[in-house]
Amino acid sequence: AQSVTQLGSHVSVSEGALVLLRCNYSSSVPPYLFWYVQYPNQGLQLLLKYTTGATLVKGINGFEAEFKKSETSFHLTKPSAHMSDAAEYFCAVSGTGGYNKLIFGAGTRLAVHP
């Protein structure tokens, strides 16, 4: 069975600081990996995804994530936080066979302070 663990339910950074949100997965086969973001009063929006190819994936709003198979990780980073990045971030996994059924982590709420 697949599972996702997001370390830290709350992360707080200063504006301009590095953002690092951690995600580890468990899967018997190499999965597809996703990061979604939920801004206040909005729906879930896809930030980026890894399916095949380059393990460093770039997404919207300056975010990127690197798939590390040996560490079973897919951490999300952004070099410089902006106030508008304050939101809840969800890591998700799906199997590579069959259809698209996402397994989500518990989410990490990011706060950005001046």
Add this chain to the structure above:
Amino acid sequence: EAGVTQFPSHSVIEKGQTVTLRCDPISGHDNLYWYRRVMGKEIKFLLHFVKESKQDESGMPNNRFLAERTGGTYSTLKVQPAELEDSGVYFCASSHRASSGNTIYFGEGSWLTVV
């Protein structure tokens, strides 16, 4: 192009009452999904429609929940009778293709509070 729309955005009902949530997927998307997040927990899969057929309903918690997608367009999720533990956010999502790796587009969610 309109995204996935859900109605109502918020609902407060009493235990034992019935609530029906509606989802309109992105036009042309045959695949429609329902997910749920109860307070403080993970977002969990409920079920998946391909057009009007239920492809996978393994996540439906019990028989108080009934999902339909008549005509393969919009979908409804009915909870009858509602219990306190049903409170949470119900997300609808859709995708053009069902195969793994394809992007799933989510709506803003329907917030349900059962008192």
